[in-house]
Amino acid sequence: MSARPIATTREMAGIPTGRLAVWWVIASEIVIFGGLLASYIMHRLANDAWSVQAANTNTWIGAFNTFVLLTSSLFAVLAHKAAVEGNGKKAARLLLYTAAGGTTFALVKAYEWSVEISHGYTLASNTFWSFYYTAAGLHALHVIAGVVIMLIIAREAARNLELHRVELIGIYWHFVDIVWIFLFPLLYIAK
Amino acid sequence: MxxxxxxxxxxxxxxxxxxxxxxxxxxxxxxxxxxxxxxxxxxxxxxxxxxxxxxxxxxxxxxLNIEPRYVAYLMGTMLIFMFLLFTAVAPDVMKYEGVNWTKEKVVQPDPGAAHAAHGDAEHH
Amino acid sequence: MAETIATPGAHDDHGHEHHDEGWVKKYLFSTDHKIIAMQYMFTGMAMAVIGGFFAYAFRMQLAFPGMEVPLWGVVTSAEYNSLVTNHGTIMIFWVAMPVLIAAFGNYLIPLMCGVDDMVFPRLNRLSYQIFFVSAVVLIWSFFVEGGGFGGAWTAYPPLSAKAEYSLTPSGASLWLIAVALEFVAFLMGGINFVTTAMNSRAKGMGIYDIPMVVWMIVIASILFMASVGPLIAGAVMLFFDQQLGTAFFDPAQGGDPILWQHLFWFFGHPEVYVVLLPAMGIVADVICVMGRKKLFAYRTVLFTAIGTGVLSFTVWAHHQFIAGIDPRMAHVFTITTLLISIPIAEMCFCYIATLYGGSLTLNTPMLWALSFIATFLIGGVTGIFLGASGADIYFHDTYFVLAHFHYTFFPIAIIGTFAGFTFWFPKMFGRMMNETLGKIHFWGTIIPFNLIFLPLFVLGAAGQHRRIYNYDNFPELALPWMQDLRILATLSLIVMLGFQLVFFYNCYVSLRRGKKAPANPWNANTLEWLAPSPPPHGNFGDKLPEVYRGPYEYNHPDRSEDFWPQHVPN
CATH class of the missing domain: 1.20.5 (Single alpha-helices involved in coiled-coils or other helix-helix interfaces)
Structure with missing residues (x-):
């Protein structure tokens, strides 16, 4: 691995480079999810019949997954705190808890979807379900990507390497959490 | 390092x-x-x-509260753009009639009708 | 013209870079921003050749319907659709974007900000690799069963969503995948550009000391990031419509095709400014250096550009005036569209004021820069007709629209690129370009360009509709004078394409036998001219420069020299 260029170490904008970049990533993610959810909301408001379909989503599974993500977010921020204190081992362990939360989320989602698909609610069966699977699927991809990145960072953090990255994955993870905080009422609660 | x-x-x-x-x-x-x-x-x-x-x-x-202010403004700007997108597009998607035109309301298939519902629908 | 004047601090040997790296590692998998810039530049130029060839093929069909086009053969109607579609797609996404933003951004941002590389070199390399894959996927889509996608670069559903309408079962999806990959590549690149310019500027370089071209590329990258999201979501939805049987955009099953148009143009209109602003930045730098004058009203230009960017998010539905959008929204969008001509005009006025009283050097880069302002103004002014919803009802989907946006995109993507390329060529390759060949190429491009598109304004005003394969089938559009104008446009295109050979020959000759370029051949102020030509890996050697003043201090009254580089303490 080559040495970092001097460019990476400068901080003219008052934020470390990595964190600044993560904020830009999140800015561009806001518009990706924003465009999709805006499309969903306007369709939903125009189609009263969709509430009949939405009644078939399982609020309890959705609530459980919200709980899982919120808790994993707590672990992520505690990992950040440990990293700030210079405790790489603890940060790595907490990151592993976070990744376990993300994995649980994905597994629960897989179960939920397999039940729904077996009942005939598939991607193409109705535009509500198309939005349901597209939005939740896009979010789930972010969860899976986050878990993979988190495992890589945890491996380095355990050796006290690149501890600033713990915070970066944390910020991303909280963003993924926030997206779900909005997906949950949009797809599950609003019947 | x-x-x-x-x-x-x-x-x-x-x-x-x-x-x-x-x-x-x-x-x-x-x-x-x-x-x-x-x-x-x-x-x-x-x-x-x-x-x-x-x-x-x-x-x-x-x-976000301890980052420089422009980060929060940036996030807010993105949300405003999305709000703008919604307000400008929603009239087209949600409107079903106007002067000299109507949009046909399509009854979408109800995949749940043929099956026993799962999830919360069971409670009703 | 500027002769050899050694810049203080520059050392002309490139002894630093004699690492024993293999050719492949050095030129194909390098993380150096200059190499990646060249990769983007040459990929973009190669794609421009393809896009230009497509234009030649379908223009021949329009001028001489049914003829056997040399090098292509008879253009069938399906091929015609595919050629038109991919000409537009290539020229915008695989030529204008990679060359103007990615190539110039990669090359100039670290050099002009006085730093050794991009902040994320490996992300930068990944960005190019994804871009390259996207180009391969696009080219692949021409050769699959059913041929390349033919539903126009805007890909309006339901035509693009259903294979039974578009008749390109795999071409349409490959096209969509290619475009989506390209977006991902530019998101990565854009984050890199913005972060580099925000965080890694040389010590002392305040936000009003940044060269205009860097500012413009940064603003353009932010515009891209803020606008492309809904279209990425839309592309996923359209892909599901094509391949998985969903009905997001199918009105027969409860979807809404207008939604796609909104998602597309919410990106598509800022996209115009995404490519326009870097070209405006290049032109600003060229006219300041070649006019030996300070940029007129730096802050006004800057804030105008930012204002244009924000305003560009409020105009998109002017592309949809006759698509059946809510008429109340059409009023709003007419007003915002007419408003956005004000900041752009303001920028052009600032440029003209910069030129006023300057001692102009009319060399090749300057000619390109001046012609940019002139031709872009024609493009901008004709946009007023189309922005007014009443007039647009007549002009919509005629060749008037086509001529209008070629009068904006050609100055942006071709003239702006040539201005930048000829201006920074000595820095990029360490040799001066041949001026005579450069001027032949300039006049051989600019005259035929006007002869292509001025007739199309006339044809459009006469009602010639776009997307028609053979006008012989429309007697009122096949009048002899109309056909003559079509032939004029086509022949001009061939002449113009022919003159591009002069450019490539010029590049070849200049690279082989051109005069060795000093570090600062144009006596310019900005930091990239401090580095040797071409700059070695790491750009500035051991000591990175510091900045003491703005980028455009030419002919300062207190100085005997007519320029005052940014890095000179006093």
Whole structure:
């Protein structure tokens, strides 16, 4: 691995480079999810019949997954705190808890979807379900990507390497959490 | 290269566990509120609380409050753009008639009709 | 013209870079921003050749319907659709974007900000690799069963969503995948550009000391990031419509095709400014250096550009005036569209004021820069007709629209690129370009360009509709004078394409036998001219420069020299 260029170490904008970049990533993610959810909301408001379909989503599974993500977010921020204190081992362990939360989320989602698909609610069966699977699927991809990145960072953090990255994955993870905080009422609660 | 992430952190951390506990309470309310099946209550408990939760996560977990202000403005600008997109597009998608035109309302297939419903529909 | 004047601090040997790296590692998998810039530049130029060839093929069909086009053969109607579609797609996404933003951004941002590389070199390399894959996927889509996608670069559903309408079962999806990959590549690149310019500027370089071209590329990258999201979501939805049987955009099943148009143009209109602003930045730098004058009203230009960017998010539905959008929204969008001509005009006025009283050097880069202002103004002014919803009802989907946006995109993507390329060629390759060949190429491009598109304004005003394969089938559009104008446009295109050979020959000759370029051949102020030509890996050697003043201090009254580089303490 080559040495970092001097460019990476400068901080003219008052934020470390990595964190600044993560904020830009999140800015561009806001518009990706924003465009999709805006499309969903306007369709939903125009189609009263969709509430009949939405009644078939399982609020309890959705609530459980919200709980899982919120808790994993707590672990992520505690990992950040440990990293700030210079405790790489603890940060790595907490990151592993976070990744376990993300994995649980994905597994629960897989179960939920397999039940729904077996009942005939598939991607193409109705535009509500198309939005349901597209939005939740896009979010789930972010969860899976986050878990993979988190495992890589945890491996380095355990050796006290690149501890600033713990915070970066944390910020991303909280963003993924926030997206779900909005997906949950949009797809599950609003019947 | 061992880099201790010690920049800037000289402020009081919020009590993360307490923030998490509040978030869980809010989650419970947002699930129970809509069960009253009063539309206003549903809107407030489902979407109002979602906004509060997102604000709490952004502030306390993402530390948006201690970043330079422009980061928060940037996030806000993106949200405003999305609001703009919604307000300009919604009239087209949601309108079904106007002067000299109507859009045919299509009855979409109901995949659940043929099957035993699962999930919350069972409770009704 | 500027002769050899050694810049203080520059050392002309490139002894630093004699690492024993293999050719492949050095030129194909390098993380150096200059190499990646060249990769983007040459990929973009190669794609421009393809896009230009497509234009030649379908213009021949329009001028001489049914003829056997040399090098192509008879253009069938399906091929015609595919050629038109991919000409537009290539020229915008695989030529204008990679060359103007990615190539110039990669090359100039670290050099002009006085730093050794991009902040994320490996992300930068990944960005190019994804871009390269996207180009391969696009080219692949021409050769699959059913041929390349033919539903126009805007890909309106339901035509693009259903294989039974578009008749390109795999071409349409490959096209969509290619475009989506390209977006991902530019998101990565854009984050890199913005972060580099925000965080890694040389010591002392305040936000009003940044060269205009860097500012413009940064603003353009932010515009891209803020606008492309809904279209990425839309692309996923359209892909599901094509391949998985969903009905997001199918009105027969409860979807809404207008939604796609909104998602597309919410990106598509800022996209115009995404490519326009870097070209405006290049032109600003060229006219200041070649006019030996300070940029007129730096802050006004800057804030105008930012204002244009914000305003560009409020105009998109002017592309949809006759698509059946809510008429109340059409009023709003007419007003915002007419408003956005004000900041752009303001920028052009600032440029003209910069030129006023300057001692102009009319060399090749300057000619390109001046012609940019002139031709872009024609493009901008004709946009007023189309922005007014009443007039647009007549002009919509005629060749008037086509001529209008070629009068904006050609100055942006071709003239702006040539201005930048000829201006920074000595820095990029360490040799001066041949001026005579450069001027022949300039006049051989600019005259035929006007002869292509001025007739199309006339044809459009006469009602010639776009997307028609053979006008012989429309007697009122096949009048002899109309056909003559079509032939004129086509022949001009061939002449113009022919003159591009002069450019490539010029590049070849100049690279082989051109005069060795000193570090600062144009006596310019900005930091990239401090580095040797071409700059070695790491750009500035051991000591990175510091900045003491703005980028455009030419002919300062207190100085005997007519320029005052940014890095000179006093």
């Amino acid at each position: 061992a880099q201790a992430a010690t920049h800037e952190e000289h402020h009081d951390h919020p009590n993360y566990v307490r923030v998490w506990a509040i978030l869980l309470v809010l989650l419970v309310i947002s699930v129970l509120g809509p069960m009253l099946e009063i539309q206003v209550v549903t809107l407030i408990t489902a979407f109002g609380i979602a906004i509060v939760k997102a604000y709490m996560v952004a502030k306390n977990f993402m530390h």
